[in-house]
Amino acid sequence: MADRFRLTLAQLNPTMGDLKGNAALARKAWAEGRAAGANLVALPEMFITGYNTQDLVMKPAFQADAIAEIEALARDCADGPALAIGGPALEGVELYNAYYILQSGRIAARVFKHHLPNETVFDEKRIYASGDVTGPYAVDGLRIGSPICEDSWFEDVAETLAETGAEILLVPNGSPYYHSKVSYRHQLMVARVVETGLPLIYLNLVGGQDDQVFDGGTFALNPGGELALQMPLMQEDIAHLDLIRTDGGWRFEKGDLAPIPETTEQDYHAMVLALRDYLRKTGFSKVLLGLSGGIDSALVATVAADALGADNLRCVMLPSEYTSDASLEDARALAENLGCRYDFVPIAQGRQAITDTLAPLFDGTKPDVTEENIQSRLRGLLLMAISNKFGEMLLTTGNKSEVAVGYATIYGDMSGGYNPLKDMYKTRVFETCRWRNANHRDWMEGPAGQVIPQRIIDRPPSAELAPDQRDEDSLPPYEVLDGILDILVDRDGSIADCVAAGYDRADAKRVEHLLYISEYKRFQSAPGTRLSKRAFWLDRRYPIVNRWRDDSGN
Numbered sequence: 001m002a003d004r005f006r007l008t009l010a011q012l013n014p015t016m017g018d019l020k021g022n023a024a025l026a027r028k029a030w031a032e033g034r035a036a037g038a039n040l041v042a043l044p045e046m047f048i049t050g051y052n053t054q055d056l057v058m059k060p061a062f063q064a065d066a067i068a069e070i071e072a073l074a075r076d077c078a079d080g081p082a083l084a085i086g087g088p089a090l091e092g093v094e095l096y097n098a099y100y101i102l103q104s105g106r107i108a109a110r111v112f113k114h115h116l117p118n119e120t121v122f123d124e125k126r127i128y129a130s131g132d133v134t135g136p137y138a139v140d141g142l143r144i145g146s147p148i149c150e151d152s153w154f155e156d157v158a159e160t161l162a163e164t165g166a167e168i169l170l171v172p173n174g175s176p177y178y179h180s181k182v183s184y185r186h187q188l189m190v191a192r193v194v195e196t197g198l199p200l201i202y203l204n205l206v207g208g209q210d211d212q213v214f215d216g217g218t219f220a221l222n223p224g225g226e227l228a229l230q231m232p233l234m235q236e237d238i239a240h241l242d243l244i245r246t247d248g249g250w251r252f253e254k255g256d257l258a259p260i261p262e263t264t265e266q267d268y269h270a271m272v273l274a275l276r277d278y279l280r281k282t283g284f285s286k287v288l289l290g291l292s293g294g295i296d297s298a299l300v301a302t303v304a305a306d307a308l309g310a311d312n313l314r315c316v317m318l319p320s321e322y323t324s325d326a327s328l329e330d331a332r333a334l335a336e337n338l339g340c341r342y343d344f345v346p347i348a349q350g351r352q353a354i355t356d357t358l359a360p361l362f363d364g365t366k367p368d369v370t371e372e373n374i375q376s377r378l379r380g381l382l383l384m385a386i387s388n389k390f391g392e393m394l395l396t397t398g399n400k401s402e403v404a405v406g407y408a409t410i411y412g413d414m415s416g417g418y419n420p421l422k423d424m425y426k427t428r429v430f431e432t433c434r435w436r437n438a439n440h441r442d443w444m445e446g447p448a449g450q451v452i453p454q455r456i457i458d459r460p461p462s463a464e465l466a467p468d469q470r471d472e473d474s475l476p477p478y479e480v481l482d483g484i485l486d487i488l489v490d491r492d493g494s495i496a497d498c499v500a501a502g503y504d505r506a507d508a509k510r511v512e513h514l515l516y517i518s519e520y521k522r523f524q525s526a527p528g529t530r531l532s533k534r535a536f537w538l539d540r541r542y543p544i545v546n547r548w549r550d551d552s553g554n
Helices: 019-035 054-058 060-076 149-153 155-163 181-196 263-282 295-308 325-338 348-362 369-390 400-405 426-438 454-458 478-490 495-500 505-517 519-523
Strands: 004-011 040-042 082-091 094-103 106-112 137-139 142-145 168-173 200-204 206-209 212-215 219-221 227-230 237-246 249-252 287-290 313-317 341-344
Touching (some): 004 200, 019 060, 019 082, 060 082, 082 106, 082 168, 094 137, 149 155, 149 168, 149 181, 168 181, 181 219, 287 295, 295 325, 295 454, 313 325, 313 369, 325 454, 400 426, 426 454, 478 505, 495 505
Parallel strands (some): 004 040, 142 168
Antiparallel strands (some): 137 142
């Protein structure tokens, strides 16, 4: 038996439903592994279909097509290393999340996922059957155990594989990003290594899929938990990793150790990758947005420039009589700093026409938020017209604080196809702008330097829909609002928890009320990059009609 075994690890970016395109990526990785002398080329969980498939994989025709592509891969990759790839499998009438081992022109083995995640964005218990825990499979004499993603988060599957003769653990994953998850994965996998005494590879998908971002970050651990390989976050990569047999068992030779950025950079990179992939995978190449001179649209414009390049970004200023000179100056300065197209479309004439049209109906009433919202909805109409005319996807710019409490106008500034900031609280928007001004990376397509004018960061936030308006006229200060929302949304806490944390009960009750009555807006809102475990959409599913309120904290 050989004392060396080479693995080629393909941390690649599949496209949901592009079975032939994903198979082509697998063939390319396999060819690279064959050229490098690999024994096994490994791809992540559900790679042939893309992930998270949701109900798409329940269609029998889709299942049949996916399995046919895997069978074709087995035939095409007969003369060379084994190929491991995730995909759906049928056993009788049951559907499984499976890991296929293709060797010598056939499907040599299949592993079925045992633990099915049923939290946050996952709903696998209604889609897949739970597979039995089985022993390892063999490739060129090496016995390999493959707990599939969630299976590695529990002790039992890895321990059973070790007890039945596995010599290494290869864990294929479709694990989406949220901040702090990278270190959490490392901790869990170190636990599996310590429990089993086996070297372990954590192989993850990379790329955006709707709101989710698969962040890659593939790594390998030697017995004892020593890090032998760390692949980069948020980027495609292929690595060749050698196993060496020693007197104490198999060990990985030391490979490259990519740096792990801090959380602000991870979140920013996730937004860039998510937007880039959302556009590429849906067929768009250009975007536009309404540039108000405020901080949210400034950050979205910068993310878009970094994702697509300034040549593919259009920023549109749509001023009213309430738009300040500072906003006009700062919006133009930002567009010039980014190097993108800047259009100036005043709304005063259109607003007056709408006001005149409604005047007979509104006669005898006092101006209120209705008139403010007409401005926002007129801007939305004009931006959507530009989007339709030029085939550019409109980006919306509401941050998580605003999305949470409904501080946005439905059919107005909520109009658009994607929202990079949807899961980023306002206080973190400020932090992120400061970080981007001070940092530039090779994965950014926008310019380096202080692209966001400092005055945009320093000025008090305002919707500028009325004279001298500020956000704090309608909302608690963002430090207070975000702290309460973190408790109520991200930690699923109570009003009593807010009071215990030092917040005023009246503020907490007001925020809770706004949170619940805004559910109908979120139901109709654009998708946006998921950065936390409690993003609005699949992570947090609340009824629109809901009379319950929390009376704790008295």
